[in-house]
Amino acid sequence: MTLDPNALMFVIRQCVQELNKQLTAAERLGDSPETILAGEGGKLDSLSLITLLVAIEEAVGKNFAIKLSVLDEEMLGADDGPYRTLGSLARWIAERAA
Amino acid sequence: MIAPNRHFTVISDFNATPLARLLGNIPELASATIDVAPFNQVYQSLSSPATHEQDVGVIWTLPERTLPTFARALDMEEVEFDDCLAEVDEFAEHVVSFAADRSQCFVACWAKPIGHRGYGLLDWRPGVGIANLIARMNLRLAERLATAKNVYLLDSTQWYLGVDRPTAPKMWYAAKVPFAAIVFERAAADIVAAIQARSGQSRRLLVVDLDDTLWGGVVGETGWQGIRLGGIDHVGEAYRDFQKALLSLSNRGVQLAISSKNDELVAFEAINNHPEMILRRQHFAGWRINWSDKAQNIVDLVEELNLGLGSVVFIDDNLVERERIRSALPQILVPEWPADPTEYVSALRSLRCFDTSTISSEDRNRTAMYVAERERREKRRTVASVDDWLLELAMRIEVRPLSQAILPRVVQLLNKTNQLNLSTRRLSEAELLDWSTSPNRRVFALSVSDRFGDTGLVGIVSFQVDGVVGQIVDFVLSCRAMGRRVEDAMLYLAISHLRKMGAASVRLRYLQTPRNNPTLQVLRNLNLTEVEPHVFEHGCADEFNPPPGVSIEMPELK
Numbered sequence: 001m002t003l004d005p006n007a008l009m010f011v012i013r014q015c016v017q018e019l020n021k022q023l024t025a026a027e028r029l030g031d032s033p034e035t036i037l038a039g040e041g042g043k044l045d046s047l048s049l050i051t052l053l054v055a056i057e058e059a060v061g062k063n064f065a066i067k068l069s070v071l072d073e074e075m076l077g078a079d080d081g082p083y084r085t086l087g088s089l090a091r092w093i094a095e096r097a098a
Numbered sequence: 099m100i101a102p103n104r105h106f107t108v109i110s111d112f113n114a115t116p117l118a119r120l121l122g123n124i125p126e127l128a129s130a131t132i133d134v135a136p137f138n139q140v141y142q143s144l145s146s147p148a149t150h151e152q153d154v155g156v157i158w159t160l161p162e163r164t165l166p167t168f169a170r171a172l173d174m175e176e177v178e179f180d181d182c183l184a185e186v187d188e189f190a191e192h193v194v195s196f197a198a199d200r201s202q203c204f205v206a207c208w209a210k211p212i213g214h215r216g217y218g219l220l221d222w223r224p225g226v227g228i229a230n231l232i233a234r235m236n237l238r239l240a241e242r243l244a245t246a247k248n249v250y251l252l253d254s255t256q257w258y259l260g261v262d263r264p265t266a267p268k269m270w271y272a273a274k275v276p277f278a279a280i281v282f283e284r285a286a287a288d289i290v291a292a293i294q295a296r297s298g299q300s301r302r303l304l305v306v307d308l309d310d311t312l313w314g315g316v317v318g319e320t321g322w323q324g325i326r327l328g329g330i331d332h333v334g335e336a337y338r339d340f341q342k343a344l345l346s347l348s349n350r351g352v353q354l355a356i357s358s359k360n361d362e363l364v365a366f367e368a369i370n371n372h373p374e375m376i377l378r379r380q381h382f383a384g385w386r387i388n389w390s391d392k393a394q395n396i397v398d399l400v401e402e403l404n405l406g407l408g409s410v411v412f413i414d415d416n417l418v419e420r421e422r423i424r425s426a427l428p429q430i431l432v433p434e435w436p437a438d439p440t441e442y443v444s445a446l447r448s449l450r451c452f453d454t455s456t457i458s459s460e461d462r463n464r465t466a467m468y469v470a471e472r473e474r475r476e477k478r479r480t481v482a483s484v485d486d487w488l489l490e491l492a493m494r495i496e497v498r499p500l501s502q503a504i505l506p507r508v509v510q511l512l513n514k515t516n517q518l519n520l521s522t523r524r525l526s527e528a529e530l531l532d533w534s535t536s537p538n539r540r541v542f543a544l545s546v547s548d549r550f551g552d553t554g555l556v557g558i559v560s561f562q563v564d565g566v567v568g569q570i571v572d573f574v575l576s577c578r579a580m581g582r583r584v585e586d587a588m589l590y591l592a593i594s595h596l597r598k599m600g601a602a603s604v605r606l607r608y609l610q611t612p613r614n615n616p617t618l619q620v621l622r623n624l625n626l627t628e629v630e631p632h633v634f635e636h637g638c639a640d641e642f643n644p645p646p647g648v649s650i651e652m653p654e655l656k
Contacts, residue, residue, distance in 0.1 A: 018279055021120065021123065021279070021283070022116055022119040022120055022123070022279070023119065023123075024119075024122070024123070046273075047113070047115055047273055047275075050269070050272050050273050051116070051269065051273070051275070051279075054266060054268050054269050054272065055279075057268070058263070058266075071268060071272060073272070
């Protein structure tokens with residue numbers, strides 16, 4: 001299935017908004033594709049990153065009716081993996097859905 | 099700010115960091131520090147001492163992780179329910195001990211794991227079923243925790259009712275977070291509401307519109323016979339149920355009032371005559387039904403009822419009116435209101451702002467007291483002077499020393515009264531009782547009644563003597579008893595006792611707050627000498643008479 005990139009980013013942004021409710025003002029994420037999630041410059045701790053990934057996984061399943069595992073613990077510590085930015089995450093999800 | 103500089107400790111056997119983070123983002127808790135106790139060390143954490151007497155505890159556990167017998171029951175092993183209840187007793191004992199040196203403690207009640215069907219059709223069978231066991235555990239926990247006045251059991255089942263997916267299995271396995279974010283959000287909202295209730299910040303007056311709010315349609319156009327209310331019409335039934343829900347709020351002490359753009363006579367034709375009206379004239383503490391601006395009407399209404407704008411909630415179907423009140427009177431809570439009247443009851447019941455930390459028979463009878471007060475005011479308008487009016491009222495004041503029997507009501511009044519409050523002390527029951535036991539201190543409560551009815555316990559006077567100097571510490575009067583010279587009686591009581599206790603003079607130091615300016619006006623009208631700004635004195639040898647025409651029953655002076 002090909003996911004519409006705009007629709008996917010919209011869903012991801014909604015999940016970011018939900019996560020931001022739990023973050024302090026200094027920690028809150030922006031919603032541009034360049035927003036850093038993990039690695040150098042990232043502000044999220046592991047709980048926040050996991051929370052975001054699981055929320056996106058559920059939202060993708062609900063909105064696009066596809067079952068896709070977004071959380072991969074082996075990639076959590078990677079500086080340059082799909083969790084690097086919102087944009088890289090969206091591309092990775094789209095590739096796996098296709 | 100409702101918990102300035104307080105320290106919160108969240109104790110749990112799961113990862114409760116989401117709850118702590120949500121609490122930390124609530125503006126009312128901006129200056130509080132919120133810590134999460136070490137993961138899954140519940141009993142160890144319950145044994146840790148408070149860093150400050152104002153510390154707050156939040157305890158949320160999964161019963162299968164804290165009570166071993168329940169864990170076995172959940173695994174479908176045969177267990178003795180009494181063994182489980184013994185573990186509940188031990189848990190409760192730890193909670194009560196933990197709370198003893200803290201200001202307040204909130205405990206989430208237990209629930210069966212979501213989706214666990216237990217024994218199916220046998221699940222409510224005594225001695226067998228999981229549902230039956232959990233119910234008994236919660237009842238036992240509630241009974242044991244009731245011994246501690248600063249511990250409150252919160253209904254955690256409300257946090258996941260109606261939520262599509264309340265659990266997050268992947269979050270549990272990845273991070274030991276058992277619930278979806280919405281569950282934690284509801285928990286945080288309930289905890290904040292509980293703290294506000296304990297701080298005396300509950301809302302006390304609900305002002306409602308009439309057309310398309312209490313009934314369907316515009317009564318000025320249809321006449322009272324044409325409004326949609328009750329009957330076999332599903333919308334009419336929804337309005338009727340909304341009135342019943344409002345009445346139930348009134349039964350727990352919230353006052354109802356009307357602000358409506360209507361002809362008052364036409365509106366009351368509906369209120370008095372429609373056979374399906376639940377709310378009648380006697381259920382409303384006041385009303386402004388005219389064609390004037392609602393913002394000014396509400397200001398006048400609130401002043402008439404001697405309340406503050408911060409006590410008020412406003413409900414109106416009309417978005418323009420809601421926005422008007424929001425912008426003109428930002429202290430008033432104006433909840434967003436559904437367009438569909440079939441959702442009115444659930445919208446009303448979802449409001450947390452009316453929660454209180456105690457409830458008394460006076461709370462339940464408060465509307466009758468306001469109606470009586472309205473009749474007093476109407477009588478006042480027909481009488482020439484205040485003294486003549488007091489004689490007409492035939493007022494009786496009963497004075498009682500502080501005792502266990504009246505302690506909850508006294509502390510409730512002390513903590514929620516703002517306008518006539520000399521020092522605005524906020525104390526727990528234990529703190530006030532402890533303060534009052536010193537031999538040089540006294541605390542008295544005043545109850546007032548007259549020929550229109552019983553206003554109940556409305557005043558507190560506390561004082562102490564050091565050598566020959568007497569000091570009134572608390573001088574508190576409910577706004578519904580102001581203006582009837584009860585203040586004079588309170589001062590007369592204090593001076594009489596302090597004189598007997600050896601004081602040569604009585605001093606009152608007014609501590610200004612944003613809301614107690616009426617206290618300063620009262621003190622300046624009481625024939626005292628303002629020896630320095632906001633400090634008043636009266637010599638005990640000087641005459642101070644009780645108000646005329648008022649009967650005062652006072653305990654013997656000691």
